[in-house]
Amino acid sequence: MGADGTETKTGTGGTVGRAFRAAFPLTLPIAAGFLFLGCSYGLLMHAKGFAFLYPVCMAYFIFAGSMEFVTVNLLLSAFNPVAAFMLSLMVNARHLFYGLSMLGKYKNMGWKKPYLIFAMCDESFAINSSARIPDGVDHGWFMLFVNLLNRWYWIAGTALGWLVGGLLPVSTKGIEFVLTALFLVIFLDQWMGEKRHLPAMVGVLASLGCLVVLGPDRFMIPSMVLMLVLFVILRPYLDDPRPVADDGGARGEKNDVDDADDVVKNVEDTEANA
Numbered sequence: 001m002g003a004d005g006t007e008t009k010t011g012t013g014g015t016v017g018r019a020f021r022a023a024f025p026l027t028l029p030i031a032a033g034f035l036f037l038g039c040s041y042g043l044l045m046h047a048k049g050f051a052f053l054y055p056v057c058m059a060y061f062i063f064a065g066s067m068e069f070v071t072v073n074l075l076l077s078a079f080n081p082v083a084a085f086m087l088s089l090m091v092n093a094r095h096l097f098y099g100l101s102m103l104g105k106y107k108n109m110g111w112k113k114p115y116l117i118f119a120m121c122d123e124s125f126a127i128n129s130s131a132r133i134p135d136g137v138d139h140g141w142f143m144l145f146v147n148l149l150n151r152w153y154w155i156a157g158t159a160l161g162w163l164v165g166g167l168l169p170v171s172t173k174g175i176e177f178v179l180t181a182l183f184l185v186i187f188l189d190q191w192m193g194e195k196r197h198l199p200a201m202v203g204v205l206a207s208l209g210c211l212v213v214l215g216p217d218r219f220m221i222p223s224m225v226l227m228l229v230l231f232v233i234l235r236p237y238l239d240d241p242r243p244v245a246d247d248g249g250a251r252g253e254k255n256d257v258d259d260a261d262d263v264v265k266n267v268e269d270t271e272a273n274a
Contacts, residue, residue: 019141022134023127027149030123034150038157039164041068046165048072059158063119063151067091083221090224098125105129109140119147198237202230 038059045055050072058068067088074084099120105128106113120128128143191200210223 015138016141018134018137020145022137023142023145024149026127026131027146027153030127030150031153034123034153035157035160037065038154038159039161041065042158042161042163043165044069044072044161045158046162048076050075052159052162055158055162056155059155063121063154064092065121065154086221087224090221090228093224093228094122095120098122098129102129105139105143109143112140112144116143116147119151121147121150124150198234199231202234203227206230 041059042055055068058071062068062071070087070091074087099117102116102120102125106116109116124143124147127146131142131146133139133142187200187203191197194200206226207219207223210219210226213219214222
């Protein structure tokens with residue numbers, strides 16, 4: 001089935017094969033990251049005393065990396081379903097925003113649509129929303145394979161991490177710090193990759209404010225709610241403005257992002273040839 005909901009003229013095998021060959025190379029960088037992070041999650045679950053089925057089933061059914069790390073402590077702490085629900089909602093609230101942006105791409109996908117929605121993660125969204133799918137490749141099958149491959153990279157990494165954890169001759173005490181390290185690396189990557197640090201500062205200041213007012217035992221969920229509200233309010237200021245080429249208005253509506261990128265590339269080529 002194509003992007004417009006019509007069946008492609010080629011046979012099913014050819015359609016599926018082309019889609020897989022187009023999607024697989026784009027997921028290889030994600031495979032490296034997911035296998036490593038999945039291993040760390042599996043090691044953590046093993047160190048906490050959970051049986052093999054726990055991390056594998058959580059990776060299979062939950063498939064939300066950061067939330068799976070958080071769930072480790074939720075399972076070991078006092079039963080509090082309301083707090084667990086709110087924490088899950090806040091940790092994964094970002095899915096609400098980029099999930100809505102994919103509704104158009106998922107239109108007329110038939111039986112693929114439920115799985116595309118369930119298995120969408122940050123990395124799959126990044127590929128499916130920006131990849132230039134080659135001509136002749138079915139869009140539905142392409143996005144399905146991106147989601148499917150990324151999901152199984154994570155599951156395989158989780159299983160491998162738990163199995164390796166049982167073979168390590170050294171103590172895994174303190175491995176839970178991997179969650180703190182994970183979020184710290186994500187924060188530093190975002191900080192170093194952006195010229196403007198307003199989103200990062202909003203998160204830091206909101207967390208510090210709630211920590212000071214509410215204390216270390218009650219600040220987590222309120223700080224996430226506050227961040228979500230602030231991000232919605234400040235969204236016009238958080239969006240990264242793109243420079244647009246200006247030639248006196250002759251081009252009018254055609255001054256879009258692609259044209260601006262072409263202008264920059266032509267200038268760089270001219271300077272290199274000079």
